Amino acid sequence: MTGPSSPSSTASHPASAAQPWRASPCAALTGVVRVPGDKSMSHRALLLGALAVGRTTVSGLLESEDVIATAGAVTAMGARAVDRGEGNWEIDGVGIGGLAEPQQALDFGNSGTGCRLMMGVVAGHPITATFIGDASLSRRPMKRITDPLSQMGARFAGPEGGTLPITLTGATPPLPLTYTLPVASAQVKSAVLLAGLSAPGQTTVLEPVRTRDHTENMLRAFGCEVAVDEGPHGIHAVRVTGECELTPTHVDVPADPSSAAFPLVAALLVEGSDVLARDVMVNPLRAGLFAVLKEMGADISFENERETGGERVADIRARFSSLKGIEVPPEGAASMIDEYPVLAVAAAFAEGRTVMRGLEELRVKESDRISATVAMLEACGAEVEELEDGMIVTGRGGRISGGGHVLTGMDHRIAMSAVVAGLAADNAVTIDDAAMIATSFPAFRDLMTGLGAQIAPANG
Numbered sequence: 307m308t309g310p311s312s313p314s315s316t317a318s319h320p321a322s323a324a325q326p327w328r329a330s331p332c333a334a335l336t337g338v339v340r341v342p343g344d345k346s347m348s349h350r351a352l353l354l355g356a357l358a359v360g361r362t363t364v365s366g367l368l369e370s371e372d373v374i375a376t377a378g379a380v381t382a383m384g385a386r387a388v389d390r391g392e393g394n395w396e397i398d399g400v401g402i403g404g405l406a407e408p409q410q411a412l413d414f415g416n417s418g419t420g421c422r423l424m425m426g427v428v429a430g431h432p433i434t435a436t437f438i439g440d441a442s443l444s445r446r447p448m449k450r451i452t453d454p455l456s457q458m459g460a461r462f463a464g465p466e467g468g469t470l471p472i473t474l475t476g477a478t479p480p481l482p483l484t485y486t487l488p489v490a491s492a493q494v495k496s497a498v499l500l501a502g503l504s505a506p507g508q509t510t511v512l513e514p515v516r517t518r519d520h521t522e523n524m525l526r527a528f529g530c531e532v533a534v535d536e537g538p539h540g541i542h543a544v545r546v547t548g549e550c551e552l553t554p555t556h557v558d559v560p561a562d563p564s565s566a567a568f569p570l571v572a573a574l575l576v577e578g579s580d581v582l583a584r585d586v587m588v589n590p591l592r593a594g595l596f597a598v599l600k601e602m603g604a605d606i607s608f609e610n611e612r613e614t615g616g617e618r619v620a621d622i623r624a625r626f627s628s629l630k631g632i633e634v635p636p637e638g639a640a641s642m643i644d645e646y647p648v649l650a651v652a653a654a655f656a657e658g659r660t661v662m663r664g665l666e667e668l669r670v671k672e673s674d675r676i677s678a679t680v681a682m683l684e685a686c687g688a689e690v691e692e693l694e695d696g697m698i699v700t701g702r703g704g705r706i707s708g709g710g711h712v713l714t715g716m717d718h719r720i721a722m723s724a725v726v727a728g729l730a731a732d733n734a735v736t737i738d739d740a741a742m743i744a745t746s747f748p749a750f751r752d753l754m755t756g757l758g759a760q761i762a763p764a765n766g
Contacts, residue, residue, distance in 0.1 A: 636664025
């Protein structure tokens with residue numbers, strides 16, 4: 307990619323005042339909560355609603371900064387996304403190929419999912435759009451998206467390193483593609499499939515490792531033909547038939563398992579706790595954390611299991627538990643890639659070593675999440691060794707000292723994981739900035755304090 311003629315991403319994101327927090331040791335956490343709607347499904351509901359012909363309704367949409375950025379992007383291209391209150395939205399779609407060229411750059415803030423999936427959408431339209439984001443998103447790799455979309459006929463202009471800002475000109479029409487994922491990434495898979503909606507014939511993504519399948523599930527709900535076949539050596543082929551017409555539907559977004567992880571892990575670590583999280587998605591490709599925690603000895607149970615909108619849902623109960631260290635199977639990393647920071651916190655309170663490998667993808671998240679997680683645990687008094695592809699946490703059983711100050715690096719999951727550590731440690735843990743938590747879990751502090759957590763602004 308060449309020619310950085312795009313607007314600067316940093317100019318649209320002026321520095322804001324930091325929001326330092328202090329999380330202090332607390333008594334038992336108890337209660338029933340409903341964490342926000344699933345972020346992955348919320349992005350996809352807005353995008354597919356915009357590509358359908360007619361009105362799609364959504365309930366339970368996550369109204370976080372990341373998702374609102376996606377809503378703004380589809381509106382900027384001629385669809386209509388209207389907030390009807392309490393997570394209920396209406397999207398008036400313009401059909402595949404019907405999006406208009408935006409008049410201004412599409413600003414995705416901190417949202418890698420929204421940015422990368424929208425690149426797939428725009429790649430299938432005869433329009434040009436510029437993608438920008440905040441300082442954190444502007445450091446994240448986009449070449450993994452631009453490479454396959456270029457093979458489909460899209461053109462890109464931007465920095466040589468493949469980072470934002472990027473100007474994308476869609477193909478007319480895109481070429482169908484068979485693409486093998488070089489890394490396990492639902493975002494890359496989804497971008498290719500979304501571009502393939504405008505291509506003649508079949509577009510196929512080959513997955514050596516299964517990744518979350520929300521795009522496939524939701525495309526079927528919108529009436530698109532999607533096939534998934536398992537081939538030799540465990541490789542899955544995901545095929546979408548292009549030039550289809552998406553039919554508007556209703557999407558009921560369940561609670562986000564990645565968000566539910568924080569109150570549930572806190573309940574496992576704080577003595578006497580008993581927390582129930584309602585309506586949580588337990589899609590097998592997203593629920594790896596809970597299986598690992600059970601293997602560590604966690605008292606976690608699924609209640610009222612059911613299906614809604616093509617996704618498995620359950621109420622999840624977590625009670626205070628004595629945990630033991632284990633070797634986490636690396637082949638399950640894709641099913642819990644966002645949960646490793648809070649799993650590492652749980653491991654710090656376990657008895658013995660917990661080994662986590664196969665986590666290379668964490669190096670290119672909102673921060674280098676391997677290094678950031680290691681630094682967080684060290685600040686909290688835990689024993690941890692950083693590996694190239696993961697970490698080894700040696701727990702002593704029971705509490706950790708706490709008392710440290712954590713630099714979040716603009717990463718919401720590091721911030722929330724540090725808060726969980728502080729609630730169960732011997733001494734309070736402070737974080738330098740909680741502002742980025744709003745990208746995925748705007749009501750995090752209120753929900754946690756409602757259970758009995760001690761979280762307050764840290765002055766100085």
